[in-house]
Amino acid sequence: MKILHTADWHIGKKLHKHDLYADFDLFIKWLCTCISTNKVDVLLVSGDIFDLANPSSEARKQYYKALMQLRKLDCVIILTGGNHDSPAMLDAPKEILRELEMHVIGGLPPNLEDCIVPLKRNGKTEVVIAAIPFLRDSDLRNATEGSTYEDRLEAIRKGILNTFREAAEICKKNYPGVPALAMGHLFAAGSETSDSERDIQIGNQAAFNALQFGSYFKYIALGHIHKPQRISAAVPVFYSGSPIPLSFSERKDEKRLLLLDTKNGWIPANIPVPAFRKLLKISGTIEELRLKLSSLEEPFELDSLIEVELKENLYNARKIFELDELISNFHAAGYEIVKHRATFLQQIKGATELYKNSQPLEDLTPKDIFSQLIEKQKYDVETQEELKAAFNELLQEVHQSENA
CATH class of the missing domain: 3.60.21.10 (Metallo-dependent phosphatases)
Structure with missing residues (x-):
């Protein structure tokens, strides 16, 4: 039997x-x-x-x-x-x-x-x-x-x-x-x-x-x-x-x-049991991700599903933007990205850690805290100023909504 x-x-x-x-x-x-x-x-x-x-x-x-x-x-x-x-x-x-x-x-x-x-x-x-x-x-x-x-x-x-x-x-x-x-x-x-x-x-x-x-x-x-x-x-x-x-x-x-x-x-x-689709996990720097996503193999019978993980050493807001842009513009027959995330090996310190041994957070303005966080990163002066300007616009919108 x-x-x-x-x-x-x-x-x-x-x-x-x-x-x-x-x-x-x-x-x-x-x-x-x-x-x-x-x-x-x-x-x-x-x-x-x-x-x-x-x-x-x-x-x-x-x-x-x-x-x-x-x-x-x-x-x-x-x-x-x-x-x-x-x-x-x-x-x-x-x-x-x-x-x-x-x-x-x-x-x-x-x-x-x-x-x-x-x-x-x-x-x-x-x-x-x-x-x-x-x-x-x-x-x-x-x-x-x-x-x-x-x-x-x-x-x-x-x-x-x-x-x-x-x-x-x-x-x-x-x-x-x-x-x-x-x-x-x-x-x-x-x-x-x-x-x-x-x-x-x-x-x-x-x-x-x-x-x-x-x-x-x-x-x-x-x-x-x-x-x-x-x-x-x-x-x-x-x-x-x-x-x-x-x-x-x-x-x-x-x-x-x-x-x-x-x-x-x-x-x-x-x-x-034959594979009807492939599950792929792709990780690396933004440059490595671009290369891997542009050199995928022949597709299977069903769309292959992909998890993408950006791995960078230092936190960089521009890299997150580039990742989102890469995912949005990805179009390959027989493939679909179903999840993506970013990981930074040297994570940015939180606001509480930055001020642990100095001023209480309640004594600082949001602009002060954001400025300190930005200065801890290795951005050039132009990028720092762009980020601060964007933060100020967001902060102004929040204040306007609160007062409406």
């Missing part, structure tokens, strides 16, 4: 207010081809189907459209909820989806046996999946289990451990001798995160030790961490990672899916 592991689709995600709907559509189109080519029997999606608990109508439309595209491939689909998902929203249509061989477990059900999905072939159960969704605080601890911060963390860790142990016992009892796999959506100790992952369970400090998964499950398919990686444990424990980059910190990740073939063992093969 061939089982494909993915996670963290984050349908509806925006990157610096830029919609990633097109990225997800292209991913699903590629995924369908991948499933067909590799003759995949089962698709596991380990949580964070949506980016928001209350997704937009467009995001929901994409979700159901994707399920229908996948359903045409005669592939069993098992989806679990993540910390971004609303359990109630995911669970609402599960009875209908189950008739289409799509098993959705949005939140932890009262009866853990409802998370156990047997996979049959020719009437015989070949593999059983313990599809465990994201475990919330309310699933894991009672109100009476300690009131201190450390008590709460320990109760959460213990709750995760007990849930997986109980799932293993159910599989062992109801399906003796049948290989069992588990799905989970959690933060495992030792995993590497990216900027797009939000804290879970008290700021990720309730990290679960993967060694505590034990040795019963043949493979554990995890979601939540977007960087693909293997976690040290007694059995193969893998994060598939997100299939598309969800932040600029993921721009160098090699996105992948994981394919298990139960005939060959329990170590998955990597299937690289």
